[in-house]
Amino acid sequence: xxxxxxxxxxxxxxxxxxxxxxxxxxxxxxxxxxxxxxxxxxxxxxxxxxxxxxxxxxxxxxxxxxxxxxxxxxxxxxxxxxxxxxxxxxxxxxxxxxxxxxxxxxxxxxxxxxxxxxxxxxxxxxxxxxxxxxxxxxxxxxxxxxxxxxxxxxxxxxxxxxxxxxxxxxxxxxxxxxxxxxxxxxxxxxxxxxxxxxxxxxxxxxxxxxxxxxxxxxxxxxxxxxxxxxxxxxxxxxxxxxxxxxxxxxxxxxxxxxxxxxxxxxxxxxxxxxxxxxxxx
Numbered sequence: 001x002x003x004x005x006x007x008x009x010x011x012x013x014x015x016x017x018x019x020x021x022x023x024x025x026x027x028x029x030x031x032x033x034x035x036x037x038x039x040x041x042x043x044x045x046x047x048x049x050x051x052x053x054x055x056x057x058x059x060x061x062x063x064x065x066x067x068x069x070x071x072x073x074x075x076x077x078x079x080x081x082x083x084x085x086x087x088x089x090x091x092x093x094x095x096x097x098x099x100x101x102x103x104x105x106x107x108x109x110x111x112x113x114x115x116x117x118x119x120x121x122x123x124x125x126x127x128x129x130x131x132x133x134x135x136x137x138x139x140x141x142x143x144x145x146x147x148x149x150x151x152x153x154x155x156x157x158x159x160x161x162x163x164x165x166x167x168x169x170x171x172x173x174x175x176x177x178x179x180x181x182x183x184x185x186x187x188x189x190x191x192x193x194x195x196x197x198x199x200x201x202x203x204x205x206x207x208x209x210x211x212x213x214x215x216x217x218x219x220x221x222x223x224x225x226x227x228x229x230x231x232x233x234x235x236x237x238x239x240x241x242x243x244x245x246x247x248x249x250x251x252x253x254x255x256x257x258x259x260x261x262x263x264x265x266x267x268x269x270x271x272x273x274x275x276x277x278x279x280x281x
Contacts, residue, residue: 001097001112001159002115005090005120006056006086008055010047010051010060011051011119012078012082013070014044015122016069016078017065022125022126033069043062078122089120092148097152100191103190104156109251110253116135121140123141123142127141137158139155153183169261173207174260177207178257178260181215184199185200195232195233197235198234211267212233212235213226213239214260218248218251223239242270
């Protein structure tokens, strides 16, 4: 899985022009430009799509407003701070991604082949947008040292959600539940060494409980260790009600999804325990 951390000055300037207010100084500059160049201002809003089309080499057809912004001391300050933010994202990627990739490969037996562009925007803008048509994730959020794994796990979640979107199924809730089990729960648990199986959408809680015994089999855990994981994750089930299915541990995540969908009648008619309710993502 390749994450390319990039900076595009035109995208930063676009957000200064069109994003919700994030700075009084930006508001002043934006109003000044709007009052003197209303036609150009209205026409430029579509530029974000064009920037995404060529994030590395974009050149605007009309750079009047961009030049006005770029000449301002405010933009120079925001650009410098955004480049510093980009460096922090690079450092975070270099520090963590190898371990994330290793764990993902072990959990899903699959890694995305596409390169995803992570476009750094000033963190004060407070944005995380996805354009998966062009494999771009725009990120502008403050990340302190206690939030690094939360941020990276969410980023991976977004990427795998896009990867899973290629699966055509009439049971999207099963797909979503397995996505949470793989990324929100298992990956996050491994990288933090603390169970995160209490996290996830409430609407998927019951489905995940039903899948959980088969999930442990898929992960290749020995049946004699099931109680340890049930205690860790606060999900209980009667092991005597389940036959250990050896072939699950040899599947990749897509094979597991297919198996759960095919066996849904048997799987969802069984009773298991309770998972604590916390809504995230």
